[in-house]
Amino acid sequence: MSNHDTGHEASNELVTHEPGALPDRFEDPGHPEHHDRLGDNDPKANKKAERQVVALFGISVIATIGFLVAYFALPPGETPESMLRSNLALGLGLALSLLGIGFAAVHWAKALMNDHEKSEDRHLQRSSDENRAAAVTALKDGAADSAIGRRGVLQGAMISALALFPLAIVVPFVGNIGDDWNVSKFRHTMWRKGTKLATDPTGRPIKAADVTIGSVFHVIPEDLHEAEHPLDEKAKAVVLLVRLDPADLTEAEDRKGWSYDGIVAYSKICTHVGCPVALYEQQTHHLLCPCHQSTFDVADGAKVVFGPAKRPLPQLPITVDDEGYLIAQSDFTEPVGPSYWERLAR
Incomplete structure (x- = not known):
């Protein structure tokens, strides 16, 4: 239908003669009709x-x-x-x-x-x-x-x-x-020489013979329930226990006695912001933090291989007692978790 058929003025038509070209201007449609509330x-x-x-x-x-x-x-x-x-x-x-x-x-x-x-025309910035x-x-x-x-x-x-x-x-x-500013409480956990490694949350002691290659255990101190504040202590002491083929382990000279027959134990607390690190990939021996994807190599001292974390996971020195139960040799030799102002970098 032509413009003359519809009665529209030709000067108001906003089309061009070139296919696909944009019009030079658009007609101001004005404000929609106002409806009172x-x-x-x-x-x-x-x-x-x-x-x-x-x-x-x-x-x-x-x-x-x-x-x-x-x-x-x-x-x-x-x-x-x-x-x-x-x-x-x-x-x-x-x-x-x-x-x-x-x-x-x-x-x-x-x-x-x-x-x-309401609408206003554009003006200069000033x-x-x-x-x-x-x-x-x-x-x-x-x-x-x-x-x-x-x-x-x-x-x-x-x-x-x-x-x-x-x-x-x-x-x-x-x-x-107040007390929350006391950072000295982060330096130590409940792990002591001779403390048995127990499953979380049952508290059942673990024998080395029960840990097969490729298996993973979430571990707490056996005497955790005796602590005055067990939840606070657990938040620092939680450990991930993994058994690897001893041939796959790369251990620093000063840590060769910290594992037992391929069994290694590392803090579960990410050194980035403290999330629980618990996603283990058996083929690569990588341990993933689900919060920010920091990745640690369990076979090589839990060193950081990816992500924002800057520190390896602290390792818990372990051995076995006379009955074959896994026990700690000592507490962690460094504070667990993220950095703070009194923790020296390494």
Whole structure:
């Protein structure tokens, strides 16, 4: 159908005569038709939306208070159940506190603030003094449009939520200042001369005869349950036990007595940021950290072969006792886990 048939003016046609070429300009379609919201014409609906925003801010306030109560009333403790209970309460409090503020801000903007679409022409980066003055006026008009000055309850709810929420971050931070700065506790673990290597989590001692070539055991000290804080001690003392063909082992001269008939034991704590290293690839003898893919060569002193880690995994010197059980010769000879400011580089 031609332009004359449709009654359109030829000057408004935005096509070119060259196939595939883009038009030189596009007609400004303008703003879409504005549709009033229910609250724009119904004062009761507008007031209802305001009460909803206040309620959302109120939820945030209550959740923040709940977080603080849970932080002091539900300490993590030493059992998995107490840690689960504490983390669940803290997580729900923090989530509801943030969600309350976020939903309140979104609902306020959508239901109470002006929703007329506006557009402005592009200008040079440095606006004229008149435009800068107009921008300041527009900001003032926006603040007036939010009606925060005329909505005392809403203003109070917003200020309360925003003022209380930082406590959910500050209180735990302040509460962790103190003993946690004592880095000397990272220098030693529960491993001692003669401590039997036991399976995790059963605590069953391991005999060297039970470890076949290619097998992997997750290991803890046999007497871990006797520790005052067993979970804290386990976090430092966990070990991965692997048996290789002795011909595949490459051992430093000062460590030739640290293994037993191809059985080697290394800390499971990644030297990058402390994730559990437990993915063993039997063919390559590589040990992978699932967090950031640091890779260690178990056959060669657990040296780093890939990834962000900068240190080999600390090796636990082992041997067997008179009954054939695997035992530690000593504690690790270096601190386990990531670097810290008092740990010397090597």
